[in-house]
Amino acid sequence: MNVLAKKDKGDLILSLIGELDDHTSAETRARIDEILDNAVYDSLIFDMTKLSFMDSTGIGVLIGRYKKNKGKHKIFIANPSKNVDMIFQISGLYNVMPKI
Amino acid sequence: MCENKMTLSFLAVSENESFARSTVAAFCLGLNPTIEEIGDIKTAVSEAVTNSIVHGYGNSGKGYVAITVSVNDETVNIQVADEGKGIDDVSKAMQPFFTSGDIEERSGMGFTVMQAMMDEISVTSKPNSGTTVFMKKEIGLGERDA
Numbered sequence: 001m002n003v004l005a006k007k008d009k010g011d012l013i014l015s016l017i018g019e020l021d022d023h024t025s026a027e028t029r030a031r032i033d034e035i036l037d038n039a040v041y042d043s044l045i046f047d048m049t050k051l052s053f054m055d056s057t058g059i060g061v062l063i064g065r066y067k068k069n070k071g072k073h074k075i076f077i078a079n080p081s082k083n084v085d086m087i088f089q090i091s092g093l094y095n096v097m098p099k100i
Numbered sequence: 101m102c103e104n105k106m107t108l109s110f111l112a113v114s115e116n117e118s119f120a121r122s123t124v125a126a127f128c129l130g131l132n133p134t135i136e137e138i139g140d141i142k143t144a145v146s147e148a149v150t151n152s153i154v155h156g157y158g159n160s161g162k163g164y165v166a167i168t169v170s171v172n173d174e175t176v177n178i179q180v181a182d183e184g185k186g187i188d189d190v191s192k193a194m195q196p197f198f199t200s201g202d203i204e205e206r207s208g209m210g211f212t213v214m215q216a217m218m219d220e221i222s223v224t225s226k227p228n229s230g231t232t233v234f235m236k237k238e239i240g241l242g243e244r245d246a
Contacts, residue, residue, distance in 0.1 A: 022150040023114035053121075053139075055146040059207035083139035083217075090216050091196075091209050 003031040010042030013078075019053040025061050032065055041073065045100070049079040058084075059091045066096055076100045104130065105170040112157045112165050112182065114150075120167060121145040127169050128176050133239040140217035141176065141237065147210040148180035148233045155200060156184025156231055174240050178218075183230040190223050 001024040002017040014035065020028055036044070046062065048054075066075060075097045080088060088094055106127055110116045121142040128141055149165055157163045168179040187193045193200075194215075199208035214221050218235040225231040 019118060021114075021117050021146055022154060023117050053118075053142060053146075055143050055150065056207045056209040056213045057150065059209055063207060081139070082136050083143055086216060087143070087209075087213055090212060091207060 001028045001031075003028060003035065005035045005039065007039075007041065011045055012036075012039050012041035012043070013045045013047050015047040015050055017050040020051060020058040020061065021053065021055050022057045025057045029061050029064065032061075033068070036065070036069075043074045043076065044069070045076045045078050046097070047078045048081065048084055051081070051084060054084045054087065056087060056091070059087065059093060062093060062097065103170070103172045105168070108167045108169075109164050111161065112153045112163045112184075113161045114153055114159075116165070117146055117149050117153070120149045120165070124167060124169055124178060128171060128239065131171055131174060131176065131240045137237070137239045141178070141239075144214045144217040144221075144235055144237075145178060145180065147214050148178075148235070151210055151233075152180065152182035152184060152231065156182040156186070158185065174238050176237050176239055178235045178237075179232060180235075181230065181232040186227040186229050186231055187223070187225040188227055190225050194223065 001020055004015040004017060006013045014032060069075060077088060077097050077099045108123055110120065124145045125138050125142045152165045153159065163183055166181045170177045192198060194211040196212045197208040199206040214235060218237045220236040222234045223231065
């Protein structure tokens with residue numbers, strides 16, 4: 001897993017690249033937190049274009065980041081695959097991180 | 101396609117999660133599934149295997165996960181079994197958002213995702229003996245990807 005960060009005006013876009021599962025979740029979580037702790041931004045967008053696989057472990061990672069954010073920033077999801085989109089839908093994640 | 105069957109046994113460590121789901125997916129390719137159907141199977145297998153590694157064996161890395169896959173016509177049957185600590189209350193464990201792990205970082209959605217991805221799922225478990233997840237899916241019936 002790799003996480004790439006890009007700023008677009010007030011948006012911080014984090015691209016998740018690779019496979020997010022139980023094995024890669026700890027490093028992914030640490031990488032995201034490292035970026036967020038050192039960034040200034042208004043909104044956060046998780047770009048899933050290059051996320052080739054994710055299971056429900058990914059929900060835990062994203063919900064963990066949502067809780068850590070404590071409502072300070074709006075968080076969005078972009079470009080999930082069909083399988084990832086289904087996981088987000090059944091988990092209700094889009095209620096707190098809308099799809100754009 | 102004629103009947104085919106395989107078994108796979110591997111150490112219960114997280115490095116093997118990707119290997120397990122990719123191997124099962126590769127075995128099912130003979131049924132000419134769509135990309136989405138293969139994605140469904142990979143996700144469901146990953147959930148079951150992760151449950152065995154994380155909850156069944158408590159991330160100890162001690163013990164094995166055994167997967168049996170059989171395909172017949174358009175049906176794939178997958179069985180994921182461990183000899184870990186088992187589940188006290190299976191129906192409770194299958195409820196959405198239930199987790200026995202870290203509530204800050206675990207979603208409790210594993211069984212719910214398996215149910216969404218597969219046509220049928222059932223779970224048998226015995227405390228201190230192990231857990232077996234049975235899953236079934238009809239594949240290759242929808243529109244083929246070009």
